[in-house]
Amino acid sequence: MDFFDAVDKRRSMRGYEAREVEQEKLDRILNAINKAPSAGNMQSYEVVVVKDKKIREALAQASRGQGFIADAPVVLVFCTNPLKAGSKYASRGVNLYSIQDATIAAAYSQLASTSLGLGTVWVGAFNPEQVAEAISAPEGITPVAIIPVGYTTENPSPTPRRSLDDLVKKEHF
Numbered sequence: 001m002d003f004f005d006a007v008d009k010r011r012s013m014r015g016y017e018a019r020e021v022e023q024e025k026l027d028r029i030l031n032a033i034n035k036a037p038s039a040g041n042m043q044s045y046e047v048v049v050v051k052d053k054k055i056r057e058a059l060a061q062a063s064r065g066q067g068f069i070a071d072a073p074v075v076l077v078f079c080t081n082p083l084k085a086g087s088k089y090a091s092r093g094v095n096l097y098s099i100q101d102a103t104i105a106a107a108y109s110q111l112a113s114t115s116l117g118l119g120t121v122w123v124g125a126f127n128p129e130q131v132a133e134a135i136s137a138p139e140g141i142t143p144v145a146i147i148p149v150g151y152t153t154e155n156p157s158p159t160p161r162r163s164l165d166d167l168v169k170k171e172h173f
C-alpha cells in the first residue's frame with residue numbers, strides 16, 4: 001500500500017476478530033518499528049508483544065476496562081527506557097527523548113499495520129503501574145502506549161481534523 005493510502009486509511013479500530021495475526025505480518029510490523037528514528041539512534045524504548053489472553057485481559061483492566069484490548073489477538077506495549085537515553089542526553093534524554101523514541105515507534109506500528117490490512121488503536125488511558133505489573137516490566141521501564149493489533153470488525157468514518165490554516169503557522173505564531 002502506498003504510504004499516503006496508509007495514512008488516509010488508518011482509523012482507530014476498537015473491534016477485533018479473534019483471527020490470529022500471521023507471524024509474517026507481525027514480523028513486518030516489528031521490522032518497521034525497528035526502522036523508526038530515535039535520539040542518537042539509541043532506541044531508548046522497549047516493545048512487548050502480548051498474545052497471552054490473561055495478560056491481554058490484565059492490560060484491559062489496567063486501561064479502564066477497555067475490553068477491545070483483550071479482544072485483539074496481539075497487543076503491543078511500548079515502554080520508555082529513560083536510562084538509555086539519559087546515559088547520553090541527561091535529563092532531556094530521560095524526560096523527552098525516551099518518550100519520543102517510544103511514541104514514534106508506536107506510530108510506525110499503526111501505519112505498518114494499516115498497510116497490511118490490520119486495525120489498531122492507540123491506547124493512552126491506562127494506569128502505568130498496573131500495566132507495568134501485567135507485563136513484568138523491570139524497574140525504570142515505563143509503559144507509554146498500548147497498541148492492540150488485529151483484523152477489525154469495524155469500518156469507521158474518518159474523524160475530523162483542524163484545518164491546515166488553523167494548525168499550521170506561517171513563519172511564526
Ligand SMILES: Cc1cc2nc3c(=O)[nH]c(=O)nc-3n(C[C@H](O)[C@H](O)[C@H](O)COP(=O)(O)O)c2cc1C
Nearest residue numbers: 010011012013014066121122123124125126158159
Ligand atoms: C495519546 C493518545 C491517547 C489515546 N488514548 C485512547 C484510549 O485510551 N482509548 C481509545 O479508545 N482511543 C484512544 N486514542 C485514540 C484517539 O481517540 C483517536 O486517535 C482520535 O479520536 C482520532 O481518531 P482516529 O485515530 O480514528 O483518526 C488515543 C490516541 C492518542 C494519540
